[in-house]
Amino acid sequence: MSEPLVPNMNCANFILPYPEEIAKKTGSDGMIFSIREHYLLLAREADGTDPKWAAQLREIADYYPDLYEGEIMERDSRGNWVGDANDWDELTDEQKIHRGNANAAIAALDWLRNELEKAAYYYDTSEDVTRVRRELSEISL
Incomplete structure (x- = not known):
């Protein structure tokens, strides 16, 4: 079995090696496990028995970045992942259209919320505004 690498290059994840038999079957040497997710997992386990300890574990987890397949992912104020802004040239035409449509939809909704x-x-319009807001909140779920 290979040696575990703790922590990885960005100091935000572990590489947990698979036994050689499993590595041959799967074609993968191991699993990437986020340090942040490790603390959050421990916090979920402690929620029922020791909420104070769980809160401390969540506070510790906040010091580590979010990861996706070992790569650090940035989040916006709403908690959504922020994509790499420099990857436009690497996208296919279909991916560019999809991203453009998604960004246009977000801009349209922001304009609508402002209005x-x-x-x-x-x-005179308060009832209509309330109805539209309720409809929007149902759609967003």
């Missing part, structure tokens, strides 16, 4: 906030001040 709804402005319209909420008028008594």
Whole structure:
């Protein structure tokens, strides 16, 4: 069995090696496991028995970045992953169209939310604004 590498190049994950028999079957040498996810897993385990310890483990986890397949992923204020901004040239035409459509939809929803906030001040449109907001919240779930 190969030696475990702890921690990995970005100091945010472990590489857990597979036994040689499993590595031959799967074609993979091991599994990447996030240090952050490790602490969050321990916190979930401790939730029922020791909530104070679970809170401390979550605080520790916040010091480590989010990972996806070993690569550090940045998140925006809403908790969504922020994609690599420099990968545009590497995308296919279909991926560029998809990303453009997604960004256009987000921009349209942001504009609509802004318009709804402005319209909420008028008594005549308050019921319509409330109805549209409820519909939007149902769609977003």
